[in-house]
Amino acid sequence: MSTAETFDKLRAHARETALVASISGLVEWDELTYLPPAGGDWRAEQQAYLAGVAHRLSTAPELGDWLAELRDSDEASDPEGDIGCCVREMSRRYDRETRLPGDLVEEIARTSSKAHHAWTDARKADNFALFLPWLEKTLHLQRQKAEAFGYGDSPYDALIEDYEPGETAASVGRVLAGLRAELAPLVQQIVGSDRTAPSELVRKSFCVDQQTAFGKAAAAKVGFDFDSGRLDVTAHPFCGGAGPRDVRMTTRYQENDFADAFFSTLHETGHGLYEQGLPADWFGLPPGEAISLGIHESQSRMWENLVGRSQGFWRHFFDPLGKAFPAAMKGVDPEAWYFAVNEARPSLIRTESDEATYNLHVIVRFELERAMIEGTLAPADLPAAWNEAYASIVGITPPSDANGCLQDVHWSAGLFGYFPTYSLGNLYAAQFFDQAEADLGDLEAMFAEGEFAPLLGWLREHIHSVGQRLSASQLVERVTGKPLSHEPLMRRLRAKFAPLYGF
Structure with a gap:
């Protein structure tokens, strides 16, 4: 097969994978905007199914074969060219995706959907205990993910690579x-x-x-x-x-x-x-x-x-x-x-904070999530650790968990x-x-x-x-x-x- 023919197959496969990912994105958008409260469990199954399909596509053996073939081509020698860019980045992703077991990918998707609804209820009720079991399960899955990827100094390194490649x-x-x-x-x-x-x-x-x-x-x-x-x-x-x-x-x-x-x-x-x-x-x-x-x-x-x-x-x-x-x-x-x-002043909520103090909110979260992933902070101790960090770094102590460790959807x-x-x-x-x-x-x-x-x-x-x-x-x-x-x-x-x- 010529380089052009191989690249056409790669593009077609990537388009199919992107279609699945875009459907998942639309389903997630609906979940966070218009999904009726009773639909959460079924939505979790839908998301798990789509995550599984996407994972199977992104780890298909033929994809690895096409990337290997293209990697040796002259057209891939320019890292900023069409083929060079695709081979470099898709090889990096393929290597990571093939390290993840499919059942882990599906369980992470299923858990994140259910955990989101638990977080919503916990924040409304100002009751961290409602979210704690889901946070513990999520952390367990994320550590499994980090172990599957492999890492050098910290399991956090394996996770940040998904968002900011090259950082640790x-x-x-x-x-x-x-x-x-x-x-x-x-x-x-x-x-x-x-x-x-x-x-x-x-x-x-x-x-x-x-x-x-x-x-x-x-x-x-x-x-x-x-x-x-x-x-x-x-x-x-x-x-x-x-x-x-x-x-x-x-x-x-x-x-x-x-x-x-x-x-x-x-x-x-x-x-x-x-x-x-x-x-x-x-x-x-x-x-x-x-x-x-x-x-x-x-x-x-x-x-x-x-x-x-x-x-x-x-x-x-x-x-x-x-x-x-x-x-x-x-x-x-x-x-x-x-x-x-x-206006600039120390405040409780990251998304409502000003330019001057915003990054202090981020520093708190970085230090706490790194500690949880590395195992030096137990999830049950998060509220107290959060309040202590806010007092020392931001200069204000949250009066409740709803305005403290439950304020962000990310975890x-x-x-x-x-x-x-x-x-x-x-x-x-x-x-x-x-x-x-x-x-x-x-x-x-x-x-x-x-x-x-x-x-x-x-x-x-x-x-x-x-x-x-x-x-x-x-x-x-x-x-x-x-x-x-x-x-x-x-x-x-x-x-x-x-x-x-x-x-």
Whole structure:
């Protein structure tokens, strides 16, 4: 068989695998949005079945044969070329997938579906005991997964590879320790300031229907294509999908908290823009897939914070905001509003936290999940360990488990190794944004005029269209000319919060 014929077989197989994965994604989206409460057990069986089918496809012996044949071809010698990229990344995945027993894959999918419903009930009831057995089972399965993959220093290394290829517990620990060393003093300066953000401005009465319309209009304005996606409601906002032209975003609404829904919507819009910007012709193959969750998160955090909380953004959207919410916005000064949406203070909830303190929340989760996976923290001791970590790192003690160790959905879904990608995303976002501004000019001035297409076009060219032709570290160096650093982020945080809080 010629190289072209072998590659065609590989593409066809990858497309079939991607179809199954996209069906699973749609089923999961439905589970988290519209599934009736009594449907949980059957949905778990559906997810387990789909996970089993996907695993059998991704570990098929013929796939290994095609990859081996292509690996020796001249066309695979260019690691950034179509065939070279596919062979490199698909071989890495094939090696990992073939190490996992099929029954383990199905049990993980079945357990994560049931654990999600247990987590939802436990959080509503503020009763960690309801979730504890499922957390223990999930950890047991994740350790089995790590053992099957194999690892060097820590079982956590085997799990983080699913989300941020090439990173380890040690490397992430070093990055977060360096960030914490500079971030903690900045937060203390904010806490010690005698200035207070007028946060009451975002906590007036904002009609949910109007919030929905305003959030969708903002998402469309910055570039999200609603002909190829939609926005729905869930308990924990996320972005998923069923294909390159079917991106599903979700958010949540509170009548007396405009910022929660609006910035969650912008955050998920960033994810959605990345999904819509990936090369659709390569869907299911590495050239058409996101590089890593950290790079994915860089897009969501960029649109949420570097764009959505900027002065330029609100110069453009302030008048439309007043028209959408005339009672709530009556007499509100634009500068006061800017300060309100950029309030910084230690808080309980990660998804509601500000730019300055957000990474401290991630550091807590990284340290705790690493300890649970490595066996130095028993799941039963998680609530106490969580509260102690929040007191020492974030500077606040949760009054309940619902606002503490039960606040995130990730552990119920078995997503151990996921949390560090949030902070890596913040670091990537700041470094990319600096380079975009160097290439394009004054982005804030563009935002003030309602011009978001230049930034989106730059991201499409330099990040979205790349797919997985480069690793995350290679992409950062290629785009910015420098390795990843926490300095761009810290520079932006100081530039924003020092004037607001007067230090």
